[in-house]
Amino acid sequence: MNRRAPWVLVLPALLGLAFLVLPLAGLLLRAPWSTLGTRLARPEILDALRLSLISATLATLLCLLMGVPLAWVLGRVDFPGRRLVRALVTVPLVLPPVVGGVALLLALGRNGLAGRWLDRWFGVTLPFTTAGVVLAEAFVALPFLVISVEGAVRAADLRYEDAAATLGASRWTTFRRVTLPLIAPGVGAGAVLCWARALGEFGATITFAGNFPGRTQTMPLAVYLALENDPQAAIVLSLVLLAVSVVVLAGLRGRWVS
Amino acid sequence: MGFVIDARLVVRRGDFTLDLALTAAPGEVVALLGPNGAGKTTALRALAGLTPLSEGHIRVDGEPWHDRPAERRPVGVVFQDYLLFPHLSALENVAFGPRCHGVRRREARRLAAEWLDRVGLADQAARKPRTLSGGQAQRVALARALAVGPRLLLLDEPLSALDAHTRPAVRARLRRHLADFDGAAVLVTHDPLDAMALADRLVVIENGGVVQEGTPAHVARHPRTDYVARLVGLNLYRGTAHGHSVTLAGDAVTFNAAESLDGEVFLAFPPSAVALFRTRPDGSPRNLWHATVAGLEPHADQIRVHLEDPVHAAADVTPAALAELRLAEGDRVWAAVKAAETHAYPA
Secondary structure, eight states: OOOOHHHHHHHHHHHHHHHHHHHHHHHHHHHHHHHHHHHSSSHHHHHHHHHHHHHHHHHHHHHHHHHHHHHHHHHHOOOOHHHHHHHHHHHHHSHHHHHHHHHHHHHTTTSSSTHHHIIIIIOOOOOSSHHHHHHHHHHHHHHHHHHHHHHHHHHHTTHHHHHHHTTOOOOHHHHHIIIHHHHHHHHHHHHHHHHHHHHHHOOHHHHHTTTTTTTOOOOHHHHHHHHHHHHHHHHHHHHHHHHHHHHHHHTTTTSSSS | OOOOOEEEEEETTTEEEEEEEEETTTOOOOEEOOTTTTTHHHHHHHHHSSSSSEEEEEEEEEEEEOOGGGGGGEEEETTOOOOTTTTHHHHHHHHHHHHHOOOOHHHHHHHHHHHHHTTOOOHHHHHGGGGHHHHHHHHOOOOOOTTOOEEEEEEESTTTOOOTTTHHHHHHHHHHHHHHOOOOEEEESHHHHHHHHSSEEEEEEEEEEEEEOHHHHHHHSSSSOOOOOOHOOOOOEEEEEEEEEEEETTOOOOOEEEEEEEEEEEEEOGGGOOOOOEEOOOOOOEEEEEEEEEEEEETTTEEEEEEESSSSSEEEOOHEEEEEEETTTOOOOEEEEEEGGGGGEEE
16 A cells, blocks of 8 residues: 655645646647747748758757767777766766857857868858857757767677677678667667757857857747747747657657656 | 698686687587586687687688688677577578678578578568577577588577477477588587587587597596586596406495406496495395485486495485385485496596
């Protein structure tokens, strides 16, 4: 038989639940449902939505290209300073995104450490461009992918790679045809989390890429701007982001949360 | 006769050292038999190139292998729990090796289908490994290992993952496939039955070294260590022979053996050859000693009586005989073995 839970625990628990649910309920209750269709169809909202989806997807692809190999190295290769590297990878998780944006400016800005040479040699300027949005989002989202994939790499049974080697598979073939499929669930979960984080990114984006409609103004930036001159539009944009979050959560159910 | 494989494997790890010389002729099946931790699997991994040699050499068909990485050794391995790639179908698992050796996709699939057919699984080609039974998975693993055309086939406990009632059929099938294989096969097992049934030659290893080597029939009759004696179910002693008379180490008992030898010998007899008596039997030309009952346990349809003092021995008696003797732990009994069933061989 269950013993009655003590009220000193139940009360704060209920309060916490209400604290999480109430704002979302407010969003749903105050939404201008009757004009939702026409508001969603407005070009500036569609622009922001399209830009957000494209940049989050590109940022996720970038994270996959860099993050899977990084996770593999962290999970498989024993090298001095591995713990330090792992700590470095997780820095963007705890760093305030605005600081990330400033750091990106210092590194990749026109006068930045690397940005100077990009500008001089290739004529490439990253800040305040759509490419800048993608970079800012990738910067904050990469740790999510690396952590998820590294966990999968460590959990994968090494002996399958032995079996592949005895069948004549090179290291690369083994990675491509055996390791990658084995860690696919981890890569999938990591990519979804990474994409969701990129989609919601605000601080680093506005600092590094600015807020130009159609070019760098993503959904979160549009929400913030709309709140000042068109609160109804801000609610609609927020609803869209909430819907995306719910879909992501549903897709991840059981993979990441448990 | 030329050897397919001629190897000396030395692997040092911590304070464990494996040091093993191994040869195998074309078509020969060699079983590495030994208790857990003896180094059997390490030897197999060293042959496959998955564990580096600390010292020694591996030559296959005269070519040095020891400097090659695993993927460049024409070897087939059947792993203990098969390690079929879980995301690939049975057919794709078997086609994996040929694909890695540069065979085109369609040709590799045709080859894989042929191998699956040969192990009797043509109709299971599309199944994923987790939907296969243990016996089927083992056959897919065998087909996968053979599909690359290896000169050396390595099998790590190929039957240990199977339950008792599927084992005999799978063992019989494996035996036929091994008979068809023209390279050398090295099998690792701790099960004497598998070793006896599948191998042409046994190499018994304990603590990283070879303690005995020979045909299954020879090893079964002439164990040289307590481990082997236990496996084949014999009482084993060391002693000094003068003709038919053998004095056991410690001068405790003298036996008469069927063979006439001189010098250091092993002496062996089966527990079923030991007869027990409450009172001293007289008049028969048998090996006779007075012993203490150390323990009793059921053994198949017999009772195994463990004797000690002056020597350890096992005796198998029928439950009826035991009831008649009214034996209990600590009792003193007379034990007797006919000289004709007591075998001596040089140590």
